[in-house]
Amino acid sequence: MAARNEAPRRVVVNREGPILVEGPVEVVGDDGTTTRSDRFVVAICTCRRSRTYPWCDTSHRRRKPAGPSESRPDGRQPQEGEEDPRS
Amino acid sequence: MGCGRTRLPDAGAVRRSDPYGDDLQLLLYVLYELHYRGFAGVDERLEWDPALLGVRAAAEDVFLDALRRDCGSGGKDVAEAVDALQLEPVGDDGHSVSHHLQREGELWQLREYAAVRSLYHLKEADPHLWVVPRLRGRAKAAMVAVEFDEFGAGRAENVHAQLFADLMTDLGLDARYGRYLDAAPAQALAVVNMMSLFGLHRRLRGALVGHFATVEITSPPGSRRLARALRRAGAGPAARRFYDEHVEADAVHEQVVRHEVIGGLLEDEPELAVDVVLGIEVTGHLEDLLGDHLLAAWREDRSALRTPLAQP
Numbered sequence: 001m002a003a004r005n006e007a008p009r010r011v012v013v014n015r016e017g018p019i020l021v022e023g024p025v026e027v028v029g030d031d032g033t034t035t036r037s038d039r040f041v042v043a044i045c046t047c048r049r050s051r052t053y054p055w056c057d058t059s060h061r062r063r064k065p066a067g068p069s070e071s072r073p074d075g076r077q078p079q080e081g082e083e084d085p086r087s
Numbered sequence: 088m089g090c091g092r093t094r095l096p097d098a099g100a101v102r103r104s105d106p107y108g109d110d111l112q113l114l115l116y117v118l119y120e121l122h123y124r125g126f127a128g129v130d131e132r133l134e135w136d137p138a139l140l141g142v143r144a145a146a147e148d149v150f151l152d153a154l155r156r157d158c159g160s161g162g163k164d165v166a167e168a169v170d171a172l173q174l175e176p177v178g179d180d181g182h183s184v185s186h187h188l189q190r191e192g193e194l195w196q197l198r199e200y201a202a203v204r205s206l207y208h209l210k211e212a213d214p215h216l217w218v219v220p221r222l223r224g225r226a227k228a229a230m231v232a233v234e235f236d237e238f239g240a241g242r243a244e245n246v247h248a249q250l251f252a253d254l255m256t257d258l259g260l261d262a263r264y265g266r267y268l269d270a271a272p273a274q275a276l277a278v279v280n281m282m283s284l285f286g287l288h289r290r291l292r293g294a295l296v297g298h299f300a301t302v303e304i305t306s307p308p309g310s311r312r313l314a315r316a317l318r319r320a321g322a323g324p325a326a327r328r329f330y331d332e333h334v335e336a337d338a339v340h341e342q343v344v345r346h347e348v349i350g351g352l353l354e355d356e357p358e359l360a361v362d363v364v365l366g367i368e369v370t371g372h373l374e375d376l377l378g379d380h381l382l383a384a385w386r387e388d389r390s391a392l393r394t395p396l397a398q399p
């Protein structure tokens with residue numbers, strides 16, 4: 001808990017990206033595991049696509065459609081955050 | 088150079104040289120290095136030698152003119168330029184070194200990649216620090232916070248340049264500073280020279296910020312692919328840690344640089360938008376030239392270095 005005379009901890013909310021919290025931060029997962037980061041600001045994933053969950057790894061980013069030669073054999077575009085299996 | 092007997096190239100010869108070629112890039116690299124850690128046996132006062140600074144200025148004009156001509160759009164829309172960086176291509180567009188290495192990179196290519204990148208990563212974040220006295224308020228506070236993280240947040244063993252040295256050792260490379268300068272192609276020198284150019288000139292502070300944002304924004308996905316490439320090639324834990332750290336750290340830095348550093352700078356000096364865009368464009372251009380050079384060599388199964396590495 002922040003002491004009474006300290007400035008409140010700042011949390012920056014972003015519509016498309018992570019929540020930014022001033023560190024250090026400990027995140028408790030629903031399975032009870034805790035993960036800690038000492039960084040000055042910590043980016044907590046809100047899109048649930050991160051491969052380093054609970055930390056953001058920029059998997060929330062929108063993807064640029066591939067050119068014609070890049071389309072997949074099944075004609076499906078990879079979902080956001082999904083790594084193209086060939087890449 | 089140390090004893091004053093060597094003849095310096097005259098300004099005319101500098102102006103006639105290829106802006107991306109070995110001669111001009113090595114000239115700039117050596118002159119800039121005097122501002123970082125210098126060279127053993129070279130007089131430290133040469134850092135501010137007027138004759139050397141004159142040659143450097145001529146070489147910088149050649150380089151910067153070429154960069155403006157070849158990739159400067161003159162655009163002012165910073166938000167659009169930054170958004171474009173955040174769009175990840177789906178799959179490999181054929182120019183991406185990290186995609187290539189993740190998919191089919193062989194250990195010798197990963198070693199070459201690390202040797203080439205060591206020019207920057209062994210002085211990681213150093214060129215960007217020069218911009219700090221030229222900023223104020225939000226931009227300055229945020230820039231320093233990100234740099235603090237790059238420099239290990241007070242712990243020597245976590246300085247990013249040290250993490251990279253550990254990676255090199257894991258790959259059987261020589262992690263001493265400057266060891267691969269002679270082996271690196273001009274395209275790799277150009278990337279570092281751009282940072283020194285932007286960092287050392289106050290008038291290019293906007294370009295430095297645009298360049299820095301590009302590095303931080305494009306780093307997490309690229310680092311993730313490189314971490315995978317290293318895992319696949321069986322590299323040791325220190326080699327993987329460097330890129331794992333960059334996925335997580337730069338996902339944070341990206342947000343801070345975009346909103347606070349760029350946002351703060353443009354609030355103070357909106358007329359610098361055109362330079363921020365220039366920094367973004369130049370970074371992309373020089374990274375593409377380097378990537379194309381590496382991939383062209385590797386696709387033909389030959390070394391991309393000027394002198395191939397010794398086997399580990």
Ligand code: FES
Nearest residue numbers: 045046047056059
């Ligand atoms: S919010 Fe960035 S990866 Fe989920």
